[in-house]
Amino acid sequence: MGENTVIDRGTIMFEVDSEKSQKIDEVMRNVHKALVEKGYNPVNQIVGYVMSGDPTYITSHREARNAIQKIERDELLEELVRRYLKSI
Helix, strand or coil: CCCEEEEHHHEEEECCCHHHHHHHHHHHHHHHHHHHHCCCCHHHHHHHHHHHCCHHHCCCHHHHHHHHHCCCHHHHHHHHHHHHHHHC
């Protein structure tokens, strides 16, 4: 797990290490593929899962549900936001 560092005025800087980032990448590629294969909209399903924590938003096809549950939701969200911000 990444380390959290307290910086200016008590703000916590959250970091995910590169090994964790690679694991998240692998899991999300598999989850995406499984959702598409089963005919689901991956964005809607993943958002539903991240927001609610309900694993039934993710199909069990290709063991996607089990895999995504091994990632902490806060780490998944942090990685998704980091990648989005990196692209703009």
